[in-house]
Amino acid sequence: MGFVDSLEIDHNALDIEWLEQPKKFFRVSKKLADAREEMHDASLQLDVIVAEVGQETREALEKPTVAAVADAVIQDKRVIEAKQMLKNYRNEVDVCQAEVSAMDMRKKALENAVRLLGLEYFASPQTPRDIDAEYLERAKKKEIRGKGKKKKKKKGD
16 A cells, blocks of 8 residues: 555544554654654765765875865765765655655544534435425325224224
8 A cells, every 4th residue: 555545534434544543643754753864874974975085185185275175075976976865865854754744634634524524524415304294194194094994894883
């Protein structure tokens, strides 16, 4: 089941949906925490790579200048790859944050669905009763039954 499918709400089983909501929310929150940790690790890795490349560049140049070292660091393949990796992790964090927000919106939708259920929003439509017509119909039936009993009594006499 994909994430979008987990946002679906079965209005015929709101009690089950409420029981599953905390687990679903925890899963996406945990995924966000893990993604943030990976992004932080990638950021630290980038810092280490930048420092290593800077040190290597200063040792390789005869008269290293700040600009020359900075240019060498920016152009180094390892730094470019580490920056791309960090960018990917940032994107993953953003996606996970969107999932947490969507799950929070699902919670609000469940709250409103329960409110609507209490107001009988999901009830089947019923035609209004016509009490006068029902009363007259019953009275006719009683009258017809009464006449049938009188005819039987006359025949039995």
